[in-house]
Amino acid sequence: MEAINFTAKTKKLELVNLPVPKVTKPDQVLIKVAYAGICGTDLHIIQGEFPCNENETFTLGHEFSGTVVDVGSDVKIFKKGDRVSVDPNSGCNSCEFCHSGKPHFCPIGGISNTIGIYRNGGWAEYCVAPIVQVHKVSDTITLEQAALTEPLSCLAHGFDIISPVTVGQKILITGAGIIGSLWVCNLHLQGHRNVTVSEPNSNRLQMLKNLNTGFKLITPDQLKKNQQSDPNYKFDLIIDCSGYPPAIEHAVTILNKGGKLCIFGVAPPHAEIKIKPFDVYMNELKIFGVLINPFSFPKSLGLIEAMGDRYLNYENLGIKTFPLKQYKEAIELLKKGTIAKAIFKF
Incomplete structure (x- = not known):
């Protein structure tokens, strides 16, 4: 599969071919990515201005939607073909912050364990995510709109x-x-x-x-x-x-x-x-x-349903879609402000 990898130590961003990831744990979901956004945070990461995984090369992308293609043995609420959006953030569920309902402050999880910033993310044709971070998208929401779930959350x-x-x-x-x-x-x-x-x-x-x-x-x-x-x-x-x-x-x-x-x-x-x-x-x-999105993904999906095409039309918002291979052009246009947002379309 095609993916865009980033190496923090050298600030190297490159299009690569990788094996399709597999479900290796009972609570995992394999998602075929449909849309994946480029966030302003991604630009900061690429420029070395925002913390990320410095220990190994990883796939960027923390805003994405797609379709379930495989599930682990413990996954009961999702099945192949379900349309989903992924919350990239999670806590450890054990520390004081997590037990206090503030997983975004978790020193182990939170923003220090984000999919697409510390773990492989959605700038790829496929991505694996734990079930607790996957949200089903209703029939009234398009996968195009669902790609905006994370920023709206x-x-x-x-x-x-x-x-x-x-x-x-x-x-x-x-x-x-x-x-x-x-x-x-x-x-x-x-x-x-x-x-x-x-x-x-x-x-x-x-x-x-x-x-x-x-x-x-x-x-x-x-x-x-x-x-x-x-x-x-x-x-x-x-x-x-x-x-x-x-x-x-x-x-x-x-x-x-x-x-x-x-x-x-x-x-x-x-x-x-x-x-x-x-x-x-x-x-x-x-x-x-305001730090990320604790427990606000359901609210975000509700917002998307309420906004609909009246507000979330890509053309009206200044959003342009690109194939992965045009990632350099997408980033350049975003930096120039010629477009409001770039989103990879698979």
């Missing part, structure tokens, strides 16, 4: 953290890559209309118009000009999807009293921001981090 977790978010609040989204676009979809679905999106890439702003939400679309320069011309230009909620430290720093200065800042985008581990603690104190500001 992170979004669902983030929405739980920042809730309540009252309709009518003034909201700003910074960064209009695919995650920013999915937040746009979610907020519009929930009935929010007083939403502004700030993005420096004109192509991405143009793509957002295809979603037909009526949200205000501006550049960071326009955002700063609005702030300078109106001292009351503030937001009740700011969701940073850029992971860009200057944007996060600026966001704190335009939060309304009692406002919330959600740091959703992944910044490089070495990045730093400066904020004034007095402003946090005086204005009772709330800053939230």
